[in-house]
Amino acid sequence: MVVVTRNFHLVKLIPSLSHTSRHFSVKSTYHPGDQITVGGRQYPADHMTNITPHILSHLGKNLHLQQYHPLCHILDRIVKYMYSRYLTPRGNPLFSVHSQLHPVVTTQQNFDSLLIPKDHVSRKKSDNFYVNEEQLLRAHTSAHQCELMRMGFDNFLVIGDVYRRDEIDSSHYPVFHQVEGVRLLTKSDVYGKQQDMKEYELFTPEGPPTHHPHVINILKADLKDCLQGLATTLFGRDVEMRWVDAYFPFTHPSWELEVKLNDQWTEMLGCGIIQHQVLLNADVEERVGWAFGLGLERWAMKLYQIPDIRVFWSTDPGFLSQFAFDDPATNVNFKVVSKHTPCINDISFWLPSVSSYEAADFYDIVRSIGGNLVEQVYLVDQFTHPHTSRTSHCYRIVYRHMDRILTQEEVNRVHSRIEQETTTALGVTIR
Ligand code: DAH
Numbered sequence: 001m002v003v004v005t006r007n008f009h010l011v012k013l014i015p016s017l018s019h020t021s022r023h024f025s026v027k028s029t030y031h032p033g034d035q036i037t038v039g040g041r042q043y044p045a046d047h048m049t050n051i052t053p054h055i056l057s058h059l060g061k062n063l064h065l066q067q068y069h070p071l072c073h074i075l076d077r078i079v080k081y082m083y084s085r086y087l088t089p090r091g092n093p094l095f096s097v098h099s100q101l102h103p104v105v106t107t108q109q110n111f112d113s114l115l116i117p118k119d120h121v122s123r124k125k126s127d128n129f130y131v132n133e134e135q136l137l138r139a140h141t142s143a144h145q146c147e148l149m150r151m152g153f154d155n156f157l158v159i160g161d162v163y164r165r166d167e168i169d170s171s172h173y174p175v176f177h178q179v180e181g182v183r184l185l186t187k188s189d190v191y192g193k194q195q196d197m198k199e200y201e202l203f204t205p206e207g208p209p210t211h212h213p214h215v216i217n218i219l220k221a222d223l224k225d226c227l228q229g230l231a232t233t234l235f236g237r238d239v240e241m242r243w244v245d246a247y248f249p250f251t252h253p254s255w256e257l258e259v260k261l262n263d264q265w266t267e268m269l270g271c272g273i274i275q276h277q278v279l280l281n282a283d284v285e286e287r288v289g290w291a292f293g294l295g296l297e298r299w300a301m302k303l304y305q306i307p308d309i310r311v312f313w314s315t316d317p318g319f320l321s322q323f324a325f326d327d328p329a330t331n332v333n334f335k336v337v338s339k340h341t342p343c344i345n346d347i348s349f350w351l352p353s354v355s356s357y358e359a360a361d362f363y364d365i366v367r368s369i370g371g372n373l374v375e376q377v378y379l380v381d382q383f384t385h386p387h388t389s390r391t392s393h394c395y396r397i398v399y400r401h402m403d404r405i406l407t408q409e410e411v412n413r414v415h416s417r418i419e420q421e422t423t424t425a426l427g428v429t430i431r
Contacts, residue, residue, distance in 0.1 A: 137163035
């Protein structure tokens with residue numbers, strides 16, 4: 001059987017993959033007059049309300065805006081790429097970036113404005129988090145296309161958390177982050193100012209407005225070149241890519257870009273030429289355009305080889321410290337974080353008075369003695385004595401084993417060997 005799924009795709013339905021909602025305990029009855037607070041705003045609840053406290057706890061986290069978060073690094077690279085590719089005549093970035101739009105949208109925004117039929121499966125209560133009959137947590141960033149176009153934006157990116165009632169496993173989590181790109185063009189943007197405008201139209205002259213074939217070709221070339229460029233910017237010049245025809249109600253024609261990584265083809269984004277009716281829904285006339293949508297987690301998982309989508313919500317320093325760098329294009333060889341709790345020991349010492357001390361030498365000692373037991377080591381404090389002018393450093397060492405629980409005694413033995421070696425090799429005095 002072929003159905004249009006909640007992902008807004010046309011795919012074969014495999015019965016064994018259909019969803020269950022067993023992970024969600026839903027407050028089953030909301031009475032008329034009940035209120036629900038979502039993202040700091042109050043809404044009337046009703047029979048459709050199915051947002052759980054667990055889901056509410058994710059609102060406002062904005063992982064994509066958190067400094068040093070992997071999703072923030074990827075977003076940074078995507079935005080920089082779009083900024084540099086499309087410039088105004090004065091040399092400024094053409095695209096505007098909207099990354100803090102409130103996640104509650106209307107069914108009109110999430111579905112109707114995008115031509116998603118009334119009986120479409122993607123509207124099901126079992127697939128979405130409804131605030132009430134008329135509002136829901138956005139299921140995709142496409143929900144903001146129309147409002148931004150209506151406000152007059154022609155080239156924009158929308159970034160936000162999106163919510164779907166998925167099962168939770170290593171590649172599904174009910175909250176993830178999408179980037180939406182929209183580019184609208186006027187006739188002169190499409191054909192260039194020199195052309196005789198009479199010959200070059202945006203729409204075919206007869207029948208309901210249909211894009212002129214030239215328009216489709218010009219937009220398609222720009223769209224595909226843009227997105228292939230994005231993929232090579234992130235995954236490197238040699239990455240293998242292919243285009244696959246797709247179906248979305250709001251674009252036609254539509255495509256997906258697949259990228260071959262570790263010998264496996266993976267769908268990285270959906271895109272297409274915006275249906276004329278979508279523009280009319282936003283009161284935009286005399287323009288044509290393209291749009292794309294991509295999931296930041298998917299890109300991050302492929303780029304950093306992160307095996308589990310749940311890890312993005314981790315506040316464990318063993319995860320976050322792997323991304324603590326300023327250049328978002330830094331290569332990361334991601335190491336899976338141990339499930340076991342860490343043992344944390346500090347070490348404080350006075351530096352030798354004739355200072356030949358280098359922190360890098362200390363780190364080498366920690367690594368060579370601690371080996372794989374050391375997950376992290378970093379400076380937590382330094383202090384210069386006002387009278388003696390001696391300087392002391394305090395470092396924190398996080399010990400954690402990938403496969404087993406470490407005992408404090410075992411850690412203490414390693415720690416004191418580190419203290420001894422630091423004293424003899426670097427001439428420091430343990431405090
Ligand atoms: N909103 C789609 C989804 O979440 C992705 C998408 C596809 C966005 C095509 C677009 C587009 O803007 O043109 O599955």
